[in-house]
Amino acid sequence: MSHLRPLMTVSLAALLVLSARANGQNASPAGPHMLVVKLVEKGGAMPYAFEPAITVAQRGDTVRFIEAAGVMHNVHFTKQARGAKLGGAATGPYLTTKGQTYDLVIDARFAEGTYEFVCEPHEAIGMKGTLVVKSGGVVAANR
Numbered sequence: 001m002s003h004l005r006p007l008m009t010v011s012l013a014a015l016l017v018l019s020a021r022a023n024g025q026n027a028s029p030a031g032p033h034m035l036v037v038k039l040v041e042k043g044g045a046m047p048y049a050f051e052p053a054i055t056v057a058q059r060g061d062t063v064r065f066i067e068a069a070g071v072m073h074n075v076h077f078t079k080q081a082r083g084a085k086l087g088g089a090a091t092g093p094y095l096t097t098k099g100q101t102y103d104l105v106i107d108a109r110f111a112e113g114t115y116e117f118v119c120e121p122h123e124a125i126g127m128k129g130t131l132v133v134k135s136g137g138v139v140a141a142n143r
């Protein structure tokens with residue numbers, strides 16, 4: 001299981017990401033990606049949703065949440081991976097206008113593992129999503 005990976009390995013991966021950023025190496029093909037999650041209105045019994053409901057990111061990626069409905073949404077983490085330190089990122093700002101975005105950088109705050117989040121205004125009617133964080137590039141760091 002990935003959560004049993006030694007803490008030292010995770011920390012090293014985080015340092016590598018940070019140093020790559022400092023050197024401006026974001027343009028490499030294996031580098032960070034922009035992952036889009038739309039906050040949508042689809043009608044029916046479960047009218048609001050995150051699409052896709054499950055996002056898999058590597059550290060260094062950015063998850064861009066896009067308001068695609070006409071109602072207020074946000075992103076609030078209800079479960080964090082062990083060792084995660086989201087701080088203020090645990091609760092995002094309210095998105096109120098179509099096309100408005102909220103970028104969440106998957107940096108050293110995000111330990112490897114599974115996260116669950118909801119939209120606070122619509123949590124009770126099932127608006128929730130899952131984020132899985134994998135630390136890319138760890139193998140190369142083990143030489």
Ligand SMILES: [Cu+2]
Pocket residue numbers: 048072073074119120121122127
């Ligand atoms: Cu919502």
